[in-house]
Amino acid sequence: MRSLIRRKNTPTTPKADPAPSRWAWRMQRLMLTPGFRLMLRAGVPFCLTLLAGTIYLADDTRRARIVDGVAEARRAIEERxxxxxxxxxxxxxxxxxxxxxxxxxxxxxxxxxxxxxxxxxxxxxxxxxxxxxxxxxxxxxxxxxxxxxxRVPVAIWRTAEGLTLVDEGGAPVGPIASRTERPDLPLIAGEGAARHVPEALILIQATAPIADRVRGLVRMGARRWDVVLDRGQRILLPETDALRALERVIALEGAQEMLTRDVSHVDMRLAQRPTVRMTQEATEAWWNIIQSSGH
Structure with a gap:
């Protein structure tokens, strides 16, 4: 038997689309980005903290109080x-x-x-x-x-300004008022003498046989040395090989007592032709003898 009840046709509701919207999809993709998540975890708190700190430190009184507190803490530590x-x-x-x-x-x-x-x-x-x-x-x-x-002084350098102690490298150690303050040290003089202290000490050591007569060394023309003795005598040394020339003079003094005679200068600047200069008194006496012999 055909049913007399008519069924009511209800409209069919369409199913919702499970896919997210475009903006939602983009936000999800952005949240999956490591850099963006790091910014949310660290960058945002940092910016908020920086903003809060800037607002707090904008006040001069607060800044001064913080600076004073830090200085006080540092001073308390340093003065322990x-x-x-x-x-x-x-x-x-x-x-x-x-x-x-x-x-x-x-x-x-x-x-x-x-x-x-x-x-x-x-x-x-x-x-x-x-x-x-x-x-x-x-x-x-x-x-x-x-x-x-x-610095250990090894010599006395005489200049126009006075007497100065110098070390083995020629560096000044300090001034002295008188030569008698350090009679144990040799005396050097002349332009640039302090730059040649090692050579001067070697020459002084070579004069040991006549040490009691040596008064010092003089640098001549910033090129060579003169050995100054008592009685106004001088030994003129060459620019090169000065030690050997001085040793020759010392040997002649030991053999012939040359420096004990009326000699004012012994010129060793020319090794092939050493020259001996007599004193003025000896020269005059010798000249008088010659004149007397001539008559």
């Missing part, structure tokens, strides 16, 4: 007892040199080690004429230790 230097100890220097070093580096103790420029202290000490080298360090217990290598 273990960082304080209480005294300076100088090793390798005599009393006068030690006093010169203390005068050149006038440090008021106690002082924080953070306020000490050790390199500057070392350079200041090295700038002293009497100091050849120096090292500076801070020892445990708050001691600023200075180890000094002083």
């Amino acid at each position: 007892p273990e960082f304080m230097v209480k005294l300076m100890a100088i090793d390798g220097a005599e009393d006068k040199l030690a006093a010169d070093i203390r005068a050149a580096v006038p440090i008021e103790f106690p002082l924080s080690s953070f306020d000490l420029d050790l390199e500057q202290v070392r350079e200041t000490i090295k700038s002293l004429n009497s100091v050849k080298n120096a090292s500076v360090r801070i020892k445990p217990g708050g001691v600023l230790q200075v180890i000094v290598m002083p």
